[in-house]
Amino acid sequence: MKVTYNWLKEFVNLTASPEEVAEKLTSAGMEVEEIIYQNKNLHDVVVGKILKIEKHPQADKLVVCQVDIGNSITQIITAATNVFEGAVVPVSLPGADLVNGIKIQKAKMRGVESCGMFCSGEELGIDENYFEGAGVNGILILPKDFKAGTPIEKALMLDDVIYDINITPNRADCMSVIGIAREVCAIYGLDMRKVNLSYDIDVYAKDTIHDYIKVNVNTPNCQRYMATAITNVKIERSPLWMRARLNAVGIKPICNLVDITNYVLVEMGQPLHAFDQSMIEGQEINVRQAKEGETIDALNHNTYTLDENTMVIADKCKPMVIAGVIGGTNSCINENTSKCVLESAIFDLKSIRLTSRKIGVRTDSSARYSKGVNVANAELGMGRALHLVTKLKCGKIVRGRIDIASVKNEARKIIVSAKLINDILGLQIKPQDMIRILNNLSIESTLAGDKITCIVPPYREDIENDYDIAEEVIRFYGYDVYDNIEYELFKNSKVSEGHHHPRLALERKFRNSLVDFGFYENISYTLVPSDSANKLLLNDNRKNLIRIANPISDEISCMRTSLAHSLLSNIAYNLSVGNKKMKIFECGREYIADSLPLEKLPAEKNMLALAICEDDKEHKNFFYMKGIIEMLLNKTSVEYTLVRSKEPYLHPGISADIIANGKVVGSFGQIHPIVAKNYDVPSYVVYGEIDDDYLSNLVEKQRAFKDISKYPIVERDLAIVVEEKVSAKEILDSIKSSCGKLCYKVELFDIYRNQDLKSQSKKSLAFNIKLSDLDKTLTDEEVNKITQKVLKALSYKFGAILR
């Protein structure tokens, strides 16, 4: 919100510099986001009077002017055609740096010296609404009574300093000049000047407000409605000082009555509305909810069709205003207005918020109402507006006013504890200092023992208890008190034991291991495109993408149901920028809805997903992935088996599901060729994922030492030929069972397939068998016996033959 330094000075006897005031406001919680100097591009521009105009000796289109600039006469050459002898104009002198980027210096034009330039309104940053003549195509011709030599910023009242302040939602009362002025008073301990609310009424006149308007409030969303009438209205430009203020805060001046409503809006934070009384049918104002289908042509040139959730100000027949948001063209002030009804109302913030959002219109008025305007403010705003009507002589104020209020709001008394305030702050502020600060804030406070009794003014709706008062105290006592004090940590509180999150702790083990194996950790958007489930061929509840109602774009419109989407997309991105080989992983969530639309919170499954993109032969990547998965699972106590995977996005022949406790707790394998195509990644990409929630809920790994033999291990290597369809695991299990308790370790150390074997769909497997007996050294004879047993079993079960 914008307020100006000069405007604040109307209410506070400020002597501090604009910069200091900004700094103090910020440190009191009214963050000044920007200081704008109106005169930034107006230095070295003064009022000048053209004394004499002569033709340029060398150029037809130029004239040479002698110009009185106060303390001297200077020569200026111009091509402008609207200048004349005796004209008063803005003159930019050497050194000037205008808003459009033009820098002025002495120059010779066709051999004749020119010591400056006449300015148009545009070159001064103003338009026709602000100053008459500023909009013409040519030089701005100033009023005759402007004194030559006057700096233009003074002459045109463009010498203010504007603050753009970020008002926090709890301080709706500060969305006005007067609100900020109150804070400034509290900062400097100054008294606020009384707001002038006086106005003239013709006490002998017979007519009263009731001769002009009747008001019915038929909705609970209007908490107060005040109306007054003005007759003999004369619509004209408002005075320069008023236009200057409005212009400074970014509001376009229009005409006296409208400018008054806007002026009061900024100054007092009270939105007002002025009606042309002659256009109010039936001379009645009905504050009501709109009827379904009613329409209104609004001042922004749009037509809105309304429904019963929208509050309107209507006359007997039609809605005239979308209450608190925007006026209609059917009853607004115009150049022919002679009688006016002025509204100062309080509307429920929720109603205004809903309407403003629904029709997508945000005005200065709706901005105030949707933060909440205090019920008492309506009176202040009305009084100030009538004062300005009198001051600007824009009409006769009719006796009497209408004031319909359903909510009363008065000063509240609260009692707080000085000790509690200090306990909250961890400080020892003297209660007297607290009282002083609160009184400066117009919170009248008295101390009795530890108790502070506070009379909270109605506009401070945010203050309810000790904590709120503590905040007011420290805001003005100054947070810098904490800057240089070292406190003992948790001096008065209990020591507690900190715990890592079990899943995050397990994931950290996984993540660090993967990094050591060359994997890069990814973090991807959990919001994915709506076609991601289809691209992954998902067919179970992972097909139910949870959709955002108000997404930024389709690309990030749905919650992901598989991390495969993220990693495959990341691979595709990297390939597109020339990163060809990569190993990546991500710990993240999948959001699984049982049904849509969502009626309860969905499951959020924590998964670890990994992917390898590396050129491949012989399914090397599959087995590398398998090794990585085994390495990770080994960090947990999980007992699992592998079965062929049913994941739709994996190659059915080159993938596995990890089964633990009858449940799929992970999968891995080469991606399905169709999925590879959908994501534009090579088909040799392998992907894997494991269920971190399941794994982190398992008991810690238990270890129990078994005796090791003191006798040496005996080894035998065994190479056999079997059919391809026999799995390595089946053979390993058979060997182990044949060796019985003497088995120490069996390892498959070589797999061999030559042309000959391939043609028979056979393969050769070589095993290393380590045997050991706890009680003795095994003899050759014993070992041979076992080897025979192994072979016999393999031959019987699988038709294996020794190579």
Add this chain to the structure above:
Amino acid sequence: MISEQLETIKEQLLAEINGAERVNQIGQIRAKAFGKSGSISALSKGMRDLSPEERPKFGAMINELKKVIEESLSLKEGELEEIELKNKLESEQVDITEPSNIREIGALHPIADVIDRLTDICVDMGFSVVEGPEIESDYYNFEAMNIPKNHPSRDMQDTFFITDEILLRSHTSAVQAREMETRKPPFKIICPGKTYRNDSDATHSPIFHQIEGLVIDENISMADLKSMLTILMRRLYGNDTKIRFRPSFFPFTEPSIEVDVSCPSCHGKGCKICKGSGMLELLGAGIVNPKVLEMSGIDSKKYRGFAFGFGLDRTAMILNSINNIRNFYRNDIRFLEQMK
């Protein structure tokens, strides 16, 4: 006669020993001397032809010869071994700049790394790490945080909604009420995690990360908040880090503050990163609003608390001099490999 012969053998052997250049020649000389048909063995055999009186004398001479030769042999052997080892070490050399056959090392994501660091620091200070759902109810995200429906403070965050009552949490503060409902005070928790806002530019990502801290105990004050955050920021940004409080507003804390941290890049002197101010606005914090405590069933007369929260993307950007938040979510290997 024999003694001459003995002298000749001795000289021959010593000459050969002297001339030896490789360790394996020593073995050959040894065989030549002491082998079955070696010269010294032959001398010993010749003893049989001597008279019994002469034998002891020559026996002693032969023994002496054996001793001399053996000593010379081992001496020479030692020398040669030393030379050969020296030569071997000199000739055997690898190019230490050739790459190792251990595969490339990867890297953690900088945001995940920051979460690891922060959780370690906070666990040290007695905090427990918790998590909450990212798809959250309006109640926990807003209402329980003293942000009623249609309240102006809802404007502070642009929220992604799924239904009227279900949304993507707009801050990790959403876990506060969940934890307060289930835990018995006193407790200290932190919650790192993903958060979502309908906002996207060079410094805002619609998906980002925050960490939330909450302490509930009987005598908690703003001074505890100051000391706790000072330790946290010092461990993160260095021991000379200073923090500064400024007033602010959050519906769930009262008083509410913004916390500025001295710029870790220029140590408060003013630089490009802090836009010359020497301070970075990094955290929001405050004393837990007693209304929030009461809504979650905690007796606000007995207990008080503080809460803090900050963005982890920003933290990771500062710690790693990353200029654009989008880098985090593209997962470009060329970005990630700089995070080793």
